[in-house]
Amino acid sequence: MNYLLNNLPEYSAVICFAIGFSILLLNRNMIKKILGLGIMDSSIYLFLAVKGYVAGTVAPIVTLAEQAAGVDTTLYTNPIPAGLVLTGIVVSVSVTAILLALTVKLHEEFGTLNIDEIIHMVREEDRRKE
Template sequence: MLNALTDHLEEVAALILFGIGFSNLLLNRNMIKKIIGFSMMDSAIYLFLASYGYIRGRLAPILPAETPAPSVTQYVNPLPAGLVLTGIVVSVSSTAIMLALTVRLYRRYHTLNIDEIAMRAKEADEA
């Protein structure tokens, strides 16, 4: 555990951020704050992937000039960057849909508290 803290400080920071986002998602009653927690979990995953791909002392994977055989020992891992790019687009899309649903709920019930929304929806169902 202590070894994890000294050797993997970046990964540990990302995972703690993930935990904060998750508890934010579960504890808050406000829908907007829940969505913020969800986005924090997304960002934590990107931080984790980016720190996994980083290699100390190496260059970004952009070739400066045409070389006959670029060596893999010069550049950082390019694959996590591509995966993070995909993830960011998907998280933007899901955040947009969640916020749109929240706007609809607010227009209907005039509150952002999820308990109140559930209560009123139940009342509307029973009536």
């Protein structure tokens, strides 16, 4: 039972991940899909931030005095997850922008945001051409 309670922040991260993932995959509304993507990406940042945390330490910015004397690494958190989160944020901003632009275009063309209806309309048009 003990190990089940140790990683609570990670549990919340993966629960959010699964929720966002399911929304992105299964919801039919484009805007909700984008919200799902946002939840999914944020949960990954939470997961990484938790991974970088070491109890009782501060952000990894050393001082000049320490640089000269040698850095005590037990005082600082792990810098790698912070860098990964930064990259992840930039990527997710980019794909969210593209998805939003697609949504604007879809609404202009089809007048709806429901992806099932849109697929249905496209198929009908294709059939009518034959």
